[in-house]
Amino acid sequence: MQKPLAPGVQERKRLEHVTVRFAGDSGDGVQITGDQFTNTTAIAGNDLATLPDYPAEIRAPAGTLPGVSGFQIQFAATDIYTPGDQPDVLVAFNPAALKVHVNDLVQNGVLIVDTKKFDKINMAKAGYATNPLEDSSLSNYRLFSEPITDMTMRSLQGLESVSAREKERCKNFFALGMAYWIFNRDLGPSLRWIQDKFKKSPGIAEACQTALKAGYNYCDMTDAFQAVAYEIPAAPTKPGLYRNISGNQALATGLVAASVRSGLKLFYGAYPITPASDILHELAKHKNFGVITFQAEDEIAAMAAVVGAAFSGALSVAGTAGPGLALKSEAMSLAIMTELPVVVIDVQRGGPSTGLPTKTEQADLLFAMYGRHGESPVAILAPATPAENFLFAIEACRLAVRHMTPVILLSDGYLANGSEPWRIPELSELPEMKTEFAHANGKEFMPYARDEKTLSRPWAVPGTPGLEHRIGGLESRELTGDVSYDPHNHERMCVLRAAKVARIAEDIPPLEVMGDEDAEVLVIGWGSTYGAIRSACRRVQEAGRKVAQAHLRYLNPLPRNTEQVLKRYKKVICPEINLGQLSHLLRGRFLVDVIPLNKMQGSPFTGREVLEGIEAVMEGRPVRQPGSDRPFLTTSNYSEG
Amino acid sequence: MQKPLAPGVQERKRLEHVTVRFAGDSGDGVQITGDQFTNTTAIAGNDLATLPDYPAEIRAPAGTLPGVSGFQIQFAATDIYTPGDQPDVLVAFNPAALKVHVNDLVQNGVLIVDTKKFDKINMAKAGYATNPLEDSSLSNYRLFSEPITDMTMRSLQGLESVSAREKERCKNFFALGMAYWIFNRDLGPSLRWIQDKFKKSPGIAEACQTALKAGYNYCDMTDAFQAVAYEIPAAPTKPGLYRNISGNQALATGLVAASVRSGLKLFYGAYPITPASDILHELAKHKNFGVITFQAEDEIAAMAAVVGAAFSGALSVAGTAGPGLALKSEAMSLAIMTELPVVVIDVQRGGPSTGLPTKTEQADLLFAMYGRHGESPVAILAPATPAENFLFAIEACRLAVRHMTPVILLSDGYLANGSEPWRIPELSELPEMKTEFAHANGKEFMPYARDEKTLSRPWAVPGTPGLEHRIGGLESRELTGDVSYDPHNHERMCVLRAAKVARIAEDIPPLEVMGDEDAEVLVIGWGSTYGAIRSACRRVQEAGRKVAQAHLRYLNPLPRNTEQVLKRYKKVICPEINLGQLSHLLRGRFLVDVIPLNKMQGSPFTGREVLEGIEAVMEGRPVRQPGSDRPFLTTSNYSEG
Amino acid sequence: MPAITASKAEKQKFTKADFQSNQEVRWCPGCGDYAILTGALQVFAGLGIPRENFVMVSGIGCSSRFPYYVNTYGFHTIHGRAPAVATGVKLANPELQVWVITGDGDGMSIGGNHLMHALRRNLDIKILMFNNRIYGLTKGQYSPTSEYGKVTKSTPFGSVDQPVNPVSFALASEATFVARTADIYLPHLQSVLNRAAEHKGVAFIEILQNCVIFNDGAFKDVTERSIRDDENVLLEDGKPMIFGKGRKKGLRLKGLSVESVELGQDGVTEKDLLVHDQRAEDQTLAYMLSRLDHPTVMGIFRDVTRPSFERRAHEQVQNAKERYGEGDLLDLIRGKETWTIK
Amino acid sequence: MPAITASKAEKQKFTKADFQSNQEVRWCPGCGDYAILTGALQVFAGLGIPRENFVMVSGIGCSSRFPYYVNTYGFHTIHGRAPAVATGVKLANPELQVWVITGDGDGMSIGGNHLMHALRRNLDIKILMFNNRIYGLTKGQYSPTSEYGKVTKSTPFGSVDQPVNPVSFALASEATFVARTADIYLPHLQSVLNRAAEHKGVAFIEILQNCVIFNDGAFKDVTERSIRDDENVLLEDGKPMIFGKGRKKGLRLKGLSVESVELGQDGVTEKDLLVHDQRAEDQTLAYMLSRLDHPTVMGIFRDVTRPSFERRAHEQVQNAKERYGEGDLLDLIRGKETWTIK
């Protein structure tokens, strides 16, 4: 690796963990900056978690508040679990970005602002009457007003093959260089990435690289930055080969791994939808793994094709988000009736309807559970961190194929776009996935005969001589699968389909409890709240109090010992990014008075928010009620006109 | 009314209640026979309940077991609540019908069989090795083997304008005439109905009428029937004008009534689907009420059009069954986000997937509750008897419009096709339905301002000057309705939408308890199980024991006092035609150990089945588990080949 | 997936009985579906392809019960989605012979979009649409092919919309093989099905089918024996369009319309008539013929070759393997930037 | 529903500003949608109909943000369903001016079926399809109108399916008004929109639209200033099809195809050229023109009159009222057979 350029620093202050946020217009390259910073940080050996946050518009109007794009990362010398509650460092490219984010910055936090856009028009767009860089409104922060764009332009003066506009767009690399200096990072990985990314436009590559170095050097030469020179030692972690991985990447990679391990052709049917589209994009690249990606005309067709492909013997997966899951409901029901193995990925986003397409939420759990007519049981899994998507993609495939059932995998916008360092497993660490298709054995073929253990039916795929049979959406007779209107057969089959899914509990690990077994309070969660809960529990323990944590990665069926775990504690609190879905499920199942802790703001919990909830429960106070900040505006209490 | 023809009977035996079942090939006119018998019975003043049951095929192959169509009616001199557990009288038109139904007939029950079809071929199709009419297998019943078809043909010999085939098809009227004689019915209503129905083919009309009279006269002249001459006195009921009405008729009529009462144009959007299609057919006839019916290209379009019509200010209703509800999910979510008043009728049938399209089930409750992505609350109602559909259709419309929310009305196949006598209300008895559209008042218009009481937003319809505004599926800002990605606004709006639906509880009656307030056991149900539960509770009380009954007609929100009612009893049992959906809901909501009593056989509970459940609970025994009749057939326990 | 063994070269001998399933056929007596089934079974048997390589995929409707009666693999799916399910079946295993059976409601009402996309993609599947211009299974509502003003259960005062023409629709959907035949034209039906089977790509066949119960006689004015000669033009590739009793009539171009002329009258000879060209790249002739009402044009409107969707998709896989080598899982998992912790 | 007061007779005067909403327009700088918005606002203003009688209905996509920018009633619905929502809006209140805004993905991918049915029903709504041959809002996947082989995020090795031609599709869907124009042909676009507004029935307009971010220059070889004269034929009703720099070229019928000829060469004169007939009952000419690629045909392909769906539906209501009298609720509730208990 290339060494840091002459670090002109006497001594760097050591920090345990830092949260940095980049913010600017959607056109400012904030997401790329964040990605690069993340990658370099990961390579430096810190633990980290990220939270990208961008507007629903492609290019929201420049300079406006809704057009602001943000990227937050927390990184540390120890294990961390969330992208951080409040940034310690904020880099803002324009007045709107400053306006939207500055209140989150910690007291005395580092605030780096590009002065370029602080003109009348842009300040007006952001709602600033006076220049905040010049009045005293930012005196609580360590403000660095820097002409980042101007310095970028100057550093690129000689470059003739690149237009002025393109040069201006390099300012994010200048800022990235500054951030690298502050945290003493190696420029090598980003320089290489730029080289690779712009290999077809060497001029652009050179401009970006130059700007990056210029930013770094600028800090190196400027005394004022000495005060903010930090060092965050690498986090001690399990030895091994690591990479940084986002949830959607992990998911796509896991699907390919399942295909390779099972020897089944991967068929991925999807219709583009935020935040699931990237899975399709990623898989479409891997055709040399025999992957077939099918961009269907809509989600109904995607799901139907996936059911068809499962009939044909492929490892069949559909990926979507809420509105698409709604459209898949009927075809999923067909897969339930015909007992075909399909995996449906739902990358949850803010709902209902189109809702908040680029924001995260966990409000599809009960929909996944009950979102089909009739008694329609499916298995449901939910990874807890971005990297866990890898193993859970494999697990979803394994369960679908072994138990001949649809499996829903619930990811969400935060997991999908967030990333973390991931120890790359050896192939031998991956789960076994033996699959066997049925073959004629001289006896009459019974397409609905049951495996004794799993209650699954045989997977008999077209092209196999002697196993010709018909399946369909009408109720099927036990054993033969023929259409049957027999009342008792219907009841038996409904119960059988339910029992088949319930038996998956025998095939999954028990629910693990972390923290203090003898605590009074258990915090139970699922999906992407893991990090915030973990971080909150650690803080409780650091304060000398006891708390236990259990995290459900299997939502249906629940692990065998769930009831036992829940009943061991006096109080159970359940934080969720919805209005109380898992808590409702657990209450109904086990009659345990699970206390919901809910938030619905399109963003994950912070550790602090969960901590406050736990403390409230410990002290017998009510937890925060979502939406309770002020009363609803009714015709009587808003001033009209 | 025309008097019965010379009733040559000395004395008729008085009965309190009788259950009669007609059964034959789908082509045998069984449903018409049942309808006519029902109508005449209703006019005679008996209380009654019916259960039609027909195959999914249009004309299932003649003579086969799956091709059998049945119609059961219980009628009585007292209040009754179910179509009867076991028939006292069975009329079978062919061997298959005999085979399918004879085991249900009570010991010593009356069995009337048309001998015509008891030939080798038809007996073989039904699986009879020997002629059951001739061996002693039916000796437990009072068997009348009658050449019904032959006698029909003979009675029509003179009629030249009618073909032999048409004559043969009159045999059901001959059988109906026999039934009329047995129960001492007036032929008038059926004679008039025939006249009206076949007014364009007077020959057919004459043939049917002649056959009807011939059947009646045949019994009158035949001594053997003296033993089965019965009289069921009229049931004492509230005075008034009565008619017989099926659930689907009641629903359609209720919708028209809601339209007339509210002054809103009725817009009904639907795609044909069993068992909901008849609502469309019925409404399409009533164009002189200004009703607009729209047969869409699919259920998505039907729902979307209904949302559009609601925006335009119509009373907007969509009707469907399970698979169609699945397809409506996304567009319903749009109605939730845009807070438009729409009513969605789901006539539940056997699921999942295509399932058992012509059979009844209650398994869409949790789907109605949770079947959309994100937090998507809707109001849910469920009438308890066929006639109640009338008032609940109005109620659904009233709540939708008053609270600006989607309302799901859950009917089912049994309610839809079943019928009962109904006291016709005066118009003055119908609920008020004042609706006011918003109008410009000089102030800035706020499409998402809230009514203080209901939290509903104004209904501002296109064409109104000064109220131009935009709505959509993206999250809307409080008051203005503008698109908003603001985190706190989203949380507030999610909570607001939930609170708006929850507040409907203030606008609906409390849950009533029938039976013994001081009982230990409460039976709680919803929808079409009402009759069976009522009948079972009566039998418990007749046996000198105490039991209470409560029936939920409002499923979301639940009546205000639901928790209080549930917690008043030591044990609560909940019979449902599903695998335990309401019981799960109540458990989760109130942490009450509701005991599920489930059945999934495409048919309603009998009173006896519920009775057995109640007795088990009273005696601390486990209730019947569905599908428990025998173990699942796995590869180890079925004999292959 | 099991490899398909029998190649066309070693064509096997099968009979109709081989392809008949043991399920009792449950259509109404007299339903046109019976004849279509008979015809299709014979065609399947004649193709010399083993039963196990066929998949029948259908939606919901009377017509969609078809797969139960064919002793091959079969999938009776959900309403309107058969083309989409078939797409998955075929993409996952391009060796299979996939036949889709649908109705006018299933295929053109709820399923119109899937039909359009399956056609334009040119997936190598054969789509048989049984058009009885009514909803049979749900007992008689009007369908998108019902004539204007149709009185049905759902339109007691008559329907108020223009029907869609399945053949025109298929052509505009870029289908490479488009044909029309009728339930009661058994030999014609079979020859069309045979040609569809030979076609490498999507084939769409509208089959006029009588529903005796809810729309009896819907095609009487086209297919009834006494008038059919005058009311049908049977297309023959490369041949002039002659029809009528005694083959005395023909179709002639008049501007950009077609007119029906009497041969021998006003000096009209065979030479003046339109000559059919199934393989014309330009769709105009086919489209124009699809619009005719009296007479109705039957046969193969269009039969052109374009590589099929599943072939192209699998070629991409093949090419990628050749270009980048068979995928290496460990490489993929590792990604581009890694670091080692010791 | 409130009655619509302003009749065409008392046409009011409005300006573009009247129709402009207070919402900030959120398309990318340089997006073709801006020009279309400008053109449409001017047309709306010019129709003399008060703002409150307009309803803009859209699906989801960049294009579908359109309603927010128009100060009328507006409904930004869900992906693909705008024609269906619009059907409800219009059927419930036929007095409204309902305009549907959709994209090539919204309208032809997920929404293809609703489009087809809205067109064949001839509902009196105007459907503007912004065709940028890409999915804009979801950041660049291929659409059903993307050219074969298109490399996009979801097709890194190129797409493998045949695009659908929106104009051909609309014609086969029995649309009564079908046109094509482009974002950068502002006067042409406005004249087409004006004609669509006048048309009593459904109008379908494909608008070629440039997506600067994900498909920049998609229509360069059609609309770029330097070549557009040679690459476009602008249809004029009743006029011969002349085009090209200096109007030296024309379209001539050749068999059942169209060929491009040079006027004056080989004796070709205006008389030899095809003459456009928008009102031809026979679709053949329109369909044939829709298939042309180079040059691309722009303008109104078809404009014929058929009573509209909502008019027919409301006539049935009117007729029923006249025939049976205004519905009597008590009569209805009572049904046919009643009895009295005393």
Ligand SMILES: Cc1ncc(C[n+]2csc(CCOP(=O)(O)OP(=O)(O)O)c2C)c(N)n1
């Ligand atoms: C989602 C859904 N909607 C509606 C139905 C009810 N349904 C079944 S078949 C059918 C139409 C059948 O018509 P067609 O496709 O013409 O077939 P046919 O019975 O005439 O052969 C309908 C509406 C259904 N099964 N699923």
Ligand SMILES: Cc1ncc(C[n+]2csc(CCOP(=O)(O)OP(=O)(O)O)c2C)c(N)n1
């Ligand atoms: C049910 C559903 N599926 C997918 C999406 C995601 N989505 C939004 S717009 C769009 C396609 C947009 O393309 P197009 O209609 O061409 O509009 P453009 O953005 O190009 O104007 C997609 C796939 C969605 N919103 N809803």
Ligand code: SF4
């Ligand atoms: S209803 Fe019609 S289409 Fe269906 S089986 Fe009977 S005759 Fe055939």
Ligand code: SF4
């Ligand atoms: S992404 Fe394309 S279509 Fe969408 S706003 Fe930007 S330029 Fe326009």
Ligand SMILES: [Mg+2]
């Ligand atoms: Mg049909």
Ligand SMILES: [Mg+2]
């Ligand atoms: Mg587009």
